[in-house]
Amino acid sequence: xxxxxxxxxxxxxxxxxxxxxxxxxxxxxxxxxxxxxxxxxxxxxxxxxxxxxxxxxxxxxxxxxxxxxxxxxxxxxxxxxxxxxxxxxxxxxxxxxxxxxxxxxxxxxxxxxxxxxxxxxxxx
Numbered sequence: 001x002x003x004x005x006x007x008x009x010x011x012x013x014x015x016x017x018x019x020x021x022x023x024x025x026x027x028x029x030x031x032x033x034x035x036x037x038x039x040x041x042x043x044x045x046x047x048x049x050x051x052x053x054x055x056x057x058x059x060x061x062x063x064x065x066x067x068x069x070x071x072x073x074x075x076x077x078x079x080x081x082x083x084x085x086x087x088x089x090x091x092x093x094x095x096x097x098x099x100x101x102x103x104x105x106x107x108x109x110x111x112x113x114x115x116x117x118x119x120x121x122x123x124x
Contacts, residue, residue: 002027002113004096009118012086016122020081022096022115033101034072034079037108038092038120047106048094049081059105064090086122093117 008020020036035050049070050059058070069082079096097111104110 002029002032002098004098004113004115006094006096006115006118009094009120011121011123014086014088014122014124016086017082017084018086018120020083020094020096020118020120022079024077024079024098024113027098027113029077029098030074031100032098032113033105033111034070035097035101035105035111036070036079036081037095037097038090039095039117040092043092045095045108047108050101050105051079061106083120086120088122088124090120091122092120094120 003025004022006022031053036048037045038048039045047061051070051072055072067085072079095117096115098113099111101110
């Protein structure tokens with residue numbers, strides 16, 4: 001059973017930066033695609049970014065492209081999301097997810113394991 005724990009959320013002003021990290025335990029981390037999703041109040045969970053097991057391929061939602069950077073360290077079983085130039089519309093609970101996913105990285109149902117989420121609030 002894979003367990004995911006996110007840290008790094010918080011309150012930041014628009015234009016600022018935050019770095020989220022997710023540490024995995026159990027399972028074989030280096031074989032899983034890792035992803036970040038987010039969910040704002042009253043909205044559906046949406047894809048933010050994904051990174052393949054090797055780290056060579058990354059994917060981003062159009063809304064965060066150029067501002068967010070995903071990375072992973074398979075030796076430490078961690079995946080990170082560097083968020084720069086934050087906007088109020090980035091406010092949401094951010095979730096780390098993992099699974100054996102090939103293509104369709106943006107589909108939440110493809111991921112078997114989820115963290116508990118961490119709140120990111122961007123003030124205007």
